[in-house]
Amino acid sequence: MTNLNKPDFRLGRRGFLKAAAAGLATPALANLPGIAHAQETVNLTFWAWTPRTENQVALFMEKYPHIKVTLESIGGEDQNTKLRAALRAGSGFPDIVQAEFQRLPSFRAIDALLDLTPYGANDVKDQFVDWSWESVSDAAGGVYAMPWDSGPMGLLYRADLFEAAGAAEVPPTWAGFAELAKKYAVDNPGKFLTNFGANNGGWMIGVLWQAGNKPFALNGTDMTIRINDEPAKAWAAYWQDLLDAKAVDLTPNWTPEWFTAFDNGTIASWIAAAWSPVQLTNVANQSVGKWRAGQLPQWKDGEFLTSNWGGSTFSVIKPTAHPEEAALFATFMATDGEATRLYNTDQFLFPVRKELLADKDLMGTPSEFYGGQAVNEVFAEAAEHVIPGYQFSPFHDVFTSALQENVGAAVAGNGTLADALDRTQEAMVTYASEQGYTVIT
Amino acid sequence: MTDISARPLRPARRRSSKWAQKLAPYFFLAPFLVLFIVFLVVPLFYALQLSFFRETMVGGIRFVGLDNYGKALTDQKFWDGVLLLLRYGLFQLPVMLGAALLLALILDSGMLWARAFFRLGLFLPYAVPTVIAALIWGYLYGPSFGPMTQIADYFGLPRPDLFNANTMLYAIANISIWEHVGYFMIIYFAALQAIPADFEEAAVVSGARAWQYVIYVKLPLIRGTILVTVIFATIGALQLFAEPYLLEALAPAVITSSYTPNIYAYNLAFVNQDYNYSAAISFVLGAVVAVVSYVFQLVSARREGK
Numbered sequence: 218m219t220n221l222n223k224p225d226f227r228l229g230r231r232g233f234l235k236a237a238a239a240g241l242a243t244p245a246l247a248n249l250p251g252i253a254h255a256q257e258t259v260n261l262t263f264w265a266w267t268p269r270t271e272n273q274v275a276l277f278m279e280k281y282p283h284i285k286v287t288l289e290s291i292g293g294e295d296q297n298t299k300l301r302a303a304l305r306a307g308s309g310f311p312d313i314v315q316a317e318f319q320r321l322p323s324f325r326a327i328d329a330l331l332d333l334t335p336y337g338a339n340d341v342k343d344q345f346v347d348w349s350w351e352s353v354s355d356a357a358g359g360v361y362a363m364p365w366d367s368g369p370m371g372l373l374y375r376a377d378l379f380e381a382a383g384a385a386e387v388p389p390t391w392a393g394f395a396e397l398a399k400k401y402a403v404d405n406p407g408k409f410l411t412n413f414g415a416n417n418g419g420w421m422i423g424v425l426w427q428a429g430n431k432p433f434a435l436n437g438t439d440m441t442i443r444i445n446d447e448p449a450k451a452w453a454a455y456w457q458d459l460l461d462a463k464a465v466d467l468t469p470n471w472t473p474e475w476f477t478a479f480d481n482g483t484i485a486s487w488i489a490a491a492w493s494p495v496q497l498t499n500v501a502n503q504s505v506g507k508w509r510a511g512q513l514p515q516w517k518d519g520e521f522l523t524s525n526w527g528g529s530t531f532s533v534i535k536p537t538a539h540p541e542e543a544a545l546f547a548t549f550m551a552t553d554g555e556a557t558r559l560y561n562t563d564q565f566l567f568p569v570r571k572e573l574l575a576d577k578d579l580m581g582t583p584s585e586f587y588g589g590q591a592v593n594e595v596f597a598e599a600a601e602h603v604i605p606g607y608q609f610s611p612f613h614d615v616f617t618s619a620l621q622e623n624v625g626a627a628v629a630g631n632g633t634l635a636d637a638l639d640r641t642q643e644a645m646v647t648y649a650s651e652q653g654y655t656v657i658t
Numbered sequence: 659m660t661d662i663s664a665r666p667l668r669p670a671r672r673r674s675s676k677w678a679q680k681l682a683p684y685f686f687l688a689p690f691l692v693l694f695i696v697f698l699v700v701p702l703f704y705a706l707q708l709s710f711f712r713e714t715m716v717g718g719i720r721f722v723g724l725d726n727y728g729k730a731l732t733d734q735k736f737w738d739g740v741l742l743l744l745r746y747g748l749f750q751l752p753v754m755l756g757a758a759l760l761l762a763l764i765l766d767s768g769m770l771w772a773r774a775f776f777r778l779g780l781f782l783p784y785a786v787p788t789v790i791a792a793l794i795w796g797y798l799y800g801p802s803f804g805p806m807t808q809i810a811d812y813f814g815l816p817r818p819d820l821f822n823a824n825t826m827l828y829a830i831a832n833i834s835i836w837e838h839v840g841y842f843m844i845i846y847f848a849a850l851q852a853i854p855a856d857f858e859e860a861a862v863v864s865g866a867r868a869w870q871y872v873i874y875v876k877l878p879l880i881r882g883t884i885l886v887t888v889i890f891a892t893i894g895a896l897q898l899f900a901e902p903y904l905l906e907a908l909a910p911a912v913i914t915s916s917y918t919p920n921i922y923a924y925n926l927a928f929v930n931q932d933y934n935y936s937a938a939i940s941f942v943l944g945a946v947v948a949v950v951s952y953v954f955q956l957v958s959a960r961r962e963g964k
Contacts, residue, residue, distance in 0.1 A: 298928055326715050416910035438716045469910050474802050611715060614929045618915055625911035629823070648930075653716030 259542045261286045264296055265315035267366075267529075267564050273556040277549050284542050286313075297614075300534075304329050310534050312543040317529045318352045319422070319609040321362055322435070324532065326611035330361040331533040336544035338363070341552045348603040349569040353530055356436075363551035366566035367528035368490030369599035370423055373497060376509045376588065378485040382410075387486075387511040394514040395459055401485070402464040409466035411486045412478070413456060415628040417470035418617030423526030424488060426607050428452040428516055433610040440610075440654040442645050444620075445638040451516070453634035460628065467628055476500040488513065490526040491567035491596035498586045506585060510592040512599060523599045524607070528569070567596060574600055612648065619644045709937035726938035735916035736939055740896075740946055742827065743918055747895040750831040755891060758839050759884070762846035763872060777847070781840035788837065792904035795833045800908070821909035830901045838894070842887050849883040850876060885958050889951050896947045899924070919943045 263274065263286050274286050289311065291299055297320060303310040304327065316324060324330050338360035342350055349364040372387055379387070382401050388394045398410035414420040425432070429448030434441040443449075459465040466484045468475045478484045480501040487493060494510060501508075513523050531547040533540060550556055552570070560566045561579055573579055580593040610616050623637035623644075632640075642658075649656050684691075709726050713719045730736055761780060765773055783791065798804050799820045807817045820829045853876060861871040877884075899920040906913040915929065916922035919939065926936035 301931065416907075468802070469908060472907060474800065477803060612931075614931075618925065618929050621910060622914050625914075629911040651714065653714040 257283065259284045259539050261313060261537075261539060261543055261546060262311040263288050263313045263546070264291055264300070264311040266290055266292050266296060267315065267560070267566065269563055270315075272559055272563065273550055273553075276553065276556050276559075277546060280549070280553075281542075281545070284546065286546060300324075300329075301327070304534070304536075307536075310536065312534060312537040312539060313547050314532050314534060315365070315529050316362060316532045317527065318349075318364075318367075318525070319419070319613050321353065321530065321532070322609045322611040323613050325355075325361060329532075329535055331535045331537065331540055331544070332359040332361060333363070333533060333544050333547065334358065334360050336541060336548070338544070338548070341548060344552055344570050344572065346569050346571060346574065346600055346603070348525065348605050348607075349528075351605060352607075352609075362530035362532040363547045364530050364569040365528070365551055365557075366492070366560060367569045367600065368423075368492050368526045368567060369596050369603055370427060370488065370490050370513055370523050370526050371596055371599050372486055372511045372513055373489045373493055373508055374486035374511060375482065375504065375507050377507045378482060382485075388514050390518050391455060391514045391516055395455065395464075398459055399462050399464045402462070408482065409464065409484050411488060412466040412468060412470070412475070412484045413460070413628070414470040415467065415624045416621055418621045419526055420470065420488070421620055421624060422617070423490065423524050425449055425452055426524035426604060427513060427522060429522075429604065431607065432616070433608050435608065435611065438654055439657060440649050441657045442610075442642065442649060443658065444616075444642040444645060445635070448516075449638050450635055453638050457634045460634070480504050491593075491599070492527060492565070494584070494587065494592045494596075495565040498584075501586075506588050508587050509590055510587060510595040512595065521602045522604050523602050525603050528567070567593070567600075569600070610645070610649075612645075612652070615648055616641070616645055619648075705937040705940060708934050709941055711934050713932075713934055722934075726935050727942065729935065730938050730942045733939075736919055736922060736942070739916055739919040739922055740943075743896050743898060746827050746831060746898065747892060749828065750835060750895055751888065751891050753831070754835045754839055755842055755884070755887060757835070758842035758887075759846050761839070761843045762850055763876070765843070765847050766850040766876075767868075777844070781844055783837050783839075784841040786837065788900040789904060791833055791837050792901045795829075795836075796905055796908050799829055821905075821912060823912050826902075826905075826909060826912045830898070830905065833901050834894075834898075838891075842891070845883060845887055846880065849880040853879050885955075889954060892950055892954065893947055896943070896950065919946075 261284060265288060270290070271288050274288050278284065278286060296314070300310060300314060321330070341363075342360075345364050346367070349367055353362040353364055354360045374387060379385075382397060382404065384397055388397055394410070401408070401410040422432075425448075428451060430444075430446055430452065432442065432444040432446075432449070445453075456465070460467075466478065468478050468484070475484075479487060479497065480503050482504065487497070489497075494508075497508065512521070515522065531550050533543040533547055537543045554572075557568060557570055557573060558579065561568055561573060568574055568579075574597045580597045581591045582593065583589045583591050619641045620637075623640045624634060626632065627634050627637035646656050646658060710721060710723060711719050712722045712725065764770060765777055770776060786794075798806060801807060801817065801819065801821060806820070810817050819825060857875055857879075858871060861875055866874070897920055898918045902913050902917050903921055903924075906917075913921075915925040920943070923936045923939045923943065926932045926939060930936075
């Protein structure tokens, strides 16, 4: 954190002398930007977990034959652990990594990410949806990643079950949704209108974001923590009401049971993200053609606000020996027309580039699973209504873990959801203070 | 062969061969020693060193002496985990070792047909990796589609809830008993087989019944073996990690990030990035294991002395 705003080392005479005096001359020299000469091959290592990313890598190498990119696929969670270990060890780290939006502040906190502004990052700024650019840049003007894919939130629901329950459409407000959920649980014993993912930190953070919760704000070493702010408390009261009425399913998320429950009609809707429609297609087989996508119900009638759950970016690891080439690669991956189109048609990721979101061919493809609906259009619309200004903390994993634990306990009957938010708030205030931040609540 | 037997007859070479003889065991132990030092001793000292520091996001690394240990000694989450494991051990150990001993005695009695088959069959779960075992049982326990639920549904009985705060510990104990009973059975069986057959003849001649022979002859003779297995099993119980770690996905509300001390240490290091405190917790757990084992040995040695 102390190094956060440290300017890049420039080898001016004064700078060199300063570094030498500090005994840092050798590492500084070793870190000289390795600008490749005309025909010299530059080797880059790239860590990513999405399938078939090698196709985009191949496109890049075709265009820039003097840069050889080696793709290593380590897998989401393991990759974060391994990257931290490699950075700590000072060797074995890649030049470029795929990183989720919510991880960026954590990597920034250990000064792992290269500022891409000297490499023309701001030239491509206008290509991206606003909130996504905001998530990769900071107030000081630094840009630390290139947005790649995203997950604006929406609702996937069983049109047949909703209709049978007397709802021709998704209720426009959460209040209406709760009313329907209670009625649904009474009319269909053992079945539920939706699921509450108490073990799904990413999901809870997403739905809290849509409710207007702003848990963290970092300014230098001053950190504002308001996990249990007004909107979050309203959110907790809302779901507590449904829990008390036993009107919501509590199957732990990401288990085979959970997917089965979607498929066999035990759960009639999924508060989901733009990448969910494809995932559901892969796990469901009885309910083909009965699903539809819609916008999330709103907290205030007439508003259109949503949030983002998931998605990822490309970051350049700061100690890379080839910052220029690595930045070029990250930029290419995120902005090249062909490469970014591939991720939607081949990897089924949801774009953050305005051009792709506006592309009728890409977004308008009807899906049989969704009864011929062009589901991407729904999420493309949602992408423009993601609440801006949301900040993740530099200790995202700790926060997620604490949130899951406390909400899990509340759902199991140990206190209320509001208590869970209070406990999480308390735990994070303690943690942040221990970590040396000046905490403002 | 001839060369070796001839050597001692040559006084001139005696000294060097004596040295060689002295060094030979160390030469053969060297591969072990190197691995032991590189993968155990060095990491241990590294962890010990880590435990005296504290690294924060703001301010970096600083020496804090025994602060981490002070925090660990009063850490409710850690001691709750230790208590949970003691409860777990009090159930799991007697059941597992009792069953293993009973099975070994049955196998050893010679009354059993197809002994090799049973011996192998009972040992087989031990060959199943812990991770796979936990996944298998996780499926069997599954509250809405697992076979136990299906059987209950078929007979119109209430579905067994094996994943609540009270039953979870026994569900985990069952997995680890299933896994290890064969292993301990083999150890007991080997010890029982080493008892000379004359003892049984003598007992029969003296008019002892089969059960009397077991209680008064066999069991006292394998006492040492039983003590060793109890210590092994105690250490194993206090290190519980894989089973609850894998079941966490199915019962996230019950299995918390500090369910057992090992899970706590793991989460502190790899979720919280607090390697320093995690190292301290690990050493405190090591001390708990050492104390429990030592107390047990002391108690059993005193009994033996009497």
